Amino acid sequence: MIERRPVGTLLAHFTLIAGIVIVAFPIYYTFVASTRTIAEILAPPMPLWPGPHFLENYGQALFGGLGRIGGVDVSLLLANTTVVALAVAVGKIVISMLSAYAIVFFRFPLRMVFFWMIFITLMLPVEVRIMPTYKVMVDLGLIDTYAGLTVPLMASATATFLFRQFFLTIPDELVEAARIDGAGPWRFFKDILLPLSKTNIAALFVILFIYGWTQYLWPLLVTNSNDMNTIIIALRKMISFADAETEWHMVMVTTILALVPPVLVVVLMQRWFVKGLVDSEK
Amino acid sequence: MIRFKAALTASALTFAVTTLSAQAATELQWWHAMTGANNETVERLAKEFNESQSDYKVVPVFKGTYPETLNAGIAAFRARQAPHIIQVFDVGTGVMMGARAAIKPVAEVMKDGGETFEIKNYLPGIVGYYSTSKGELLSFPFNSSSPIAYYNVKALRQAGLDPAKLPKTWHEVFDAARKIKASGWACGVTTTWPTWIGLENFAAWNNVAYATDANGLNSLTPKLKINEPIFVDHWDRIATLQKEGVFQYGGRTVEAKNKFLSGECAILTESSGGIGDMIKSGMEFTTGPLPYYPEAAGAPQNTVPGGASLWVFAGKPAADYKGVAKFFTFLSQTPVQARLHQVSGYLPVTFAAYEQSKKDGFYEKNPGREQPILQMIAKQPTDNSRGIRLVNMPAVRDIENEEIEALLAGKQDAKTALNRAVERANAAIETAAKAVQQ
């Protein structure tokens, strides 16, 4: 049995609380701002604790008309964003799991060429290659389509890389045993690899869902119709720095509301991170 | 899952419906960068125009910040998918002018569209900025603002200064700032947009050249003149004040506004568009004209606008341009302009809208709103104050900001800073001009 030293546990709690204070403070402070009036937000220092306008501000945001965001219904914005986030997360996980599987568990000509082809895409963000990429999108007729919003975002190597890292830790004995049992690549993948990858898939899903959810520049570039807008674009439409009044308290409320779905995903996916009885004895 | 599918179908349906109904009228894409309350204004204008006639349908599309919108427009033009109208910020004016083959001048659009267009009905300080040196209007001024001075009334009183007798010249402003600081206030004076206010408008307002060749209006490769003594002296004073803690640098764009809003700095030079936030914050403030130097001959001249204008892309069918011309005529209507001005805080583009606002008693109810207009129409613009046209204005501003920051950090003196800015900017302009000229 591992010893439990109270001092160590206390120290762990202390570290975690300190970490949370630093990491979550910006969000907390945004929440504070969302419960205050615009005058309080505009005159720093804004107090560090929530104000009394929670119901008023959130009520106005949820039921008070949608003029600020280009006349698009919030449910449509959320539906669009959900489609993008889910498609990116699922698509990228499927694609990268397959390619990582190929690279790790097969030996074939040009393997290293493909490996490097995939891994050099770890670099070069969209902003830097915006004009040629846009031209490709137009040529393929992908402007204002869900495919255009999602497929190009699946082209990165991070997920493939993660699965490769994980697949390399699978003991050779397991593969040998599977082969002796007559299991083909497909059965091995389905019955052994997939269940073992659970925690990694869960972690990736959380990350990729959020990645898709928070996209801004790409959707902005490839959509021309307000009906294809995502919630983040709508949010940015509300924020103005120069020359226009911004309803800062409403911006803060919308920011918090836009956080709810990804946070739900985090919370719901959490149990996959928690080691179950079966896993611990693997 | 079922509900999710329903949402998908619903969105697909709405999409199909909007596409269908659009086929009845010619669709005119209008890409813009307007956020906040201004985004609403844009949507409303388009809606009103679309309801006022049935041949054309203006579709406003938000494309992000100003640079993001411009990039989207350029990428679309290169892919032959350009919108009809694109909103381009003031510093992008030179970029657009450099691409004459890509754009259709607004004057030409109006003429071809058969719409009457009298340039003398428009505020000269504003349309001058968006015209060629021959007076041909290239883009339609949509949102314009100009720098003015804001004063914290409480700070003035605490320093024994009279809020009814505001300082007019930079000497007086710096004096007042010192007194305010001495009275125990954290910071006397600051500014937003150091380049737009402290160099570009500084030159126009004091009627001194910012660059040769009428500030670049007559040439692709003007040479900057911001290292002339009047600029050097001004920035030397600011650097001294920074050392004394009287002036506090607040950043390259609008960040310093919050130093004023928080009560930290007592005097601020800022865009007239910033007045909305000051009012909303509930602080006691008053506004005055942008300060000038009395020793400059002809000062105060006129200030130049910031903001953005609407450009029309070339290569569209003639019928589309007719719609665009109609839309610009719609935007020029006095009620539309007067409302735009009064609601958004931007300057009116036409004299008629200004007169209308006066008649409405708007300026009595909203002191401070007339100040930028008075500055813009005070005098007929000269070669020094018509506008500034550099093919790579954003890059030049970066260079200027960098040298100013090194100056205020005490790493170099004003003379060195501005000399280096001129030298680096001139080289950058030459390189950029080569790409356009070849």
Next chain:
Amino acid sequence: MQRRVTFPNRVLPYLLLAPQIAITSVFFFWPAFQAVKQSLYREDPFGLSSAFVGLENFRAVLTDPNYLHSLRVTVVFSLSVAVAALAAALLLAVMTDRVVKGRGVYRTLLIWPYAVAPAVAGMLWLFLFSPAMGTLAFLLRRAGVAWDPLLDGDQAMLLVVVAAAWKQVSYNFIFFLAGLQAIPRSLIEAAAIDGAGPWRRFWSIIFPLLSPVSFYLLVVNTVYAFFDTFGIIHAVTGGGPAKATETLVYKVFNDGYVNLDLGSSSAQSVILMAIVIGLTAVQFRYVEKKVHYA
């Protein structure tokens, strides 16, 4: 790096790779190829006139003292960000793995900051925390700290490093935690029975078992610090004051996207690609030797 035991199959691996290679070719290689081509031309933003200039753009970039300055800034910035984000995340993950009470709460609170969109985070950062107008800056100055990152280059660097690391901590935390949770408890218990203290257990058992995920995070964080941070730099310091926080990728972004100098920015991104390909190759060739796989 490959396993000793593999499946024999001639066609299947190519089919498995096809989707990723297809997407990568269309949306990465083709645009990248265009960027390489662009770097050999001098062109106006609208593509109305262009002239072949050979390696002139590269010559201009590489002889520019500002570029070399950016290179130095990038090295300092990237190292600081990667180290800070990894160390903080590892510490938090180990602690979370250790505690029993409140684990779920800690986990949630440490992950959700990642859910703030970068585009919005930049705005919030500017509004609430920026050097000029944020509440924190205001409080610091009121407390008598000479906090002025708008003019002090070192403070500005500190600020962007913290902001960039902050954004990445949650990401790293998730993967470290997933890695920790996957380690069989029996192994650690066995070591504990053998009398190994927590410190030794960590370095001799847990850390080696974490090395595959650590290697993954090392590469991802390097790439993140290099490439994905210009949004933060853009919002927080704009590369200033006087270029003190202008990293290579911020320069590419600013020169190409904001200042519309296509030739120079393409040349810069080609150089950048070469640097990172080199860096990634080094990591895979040398650093990976130390990684403990099964």
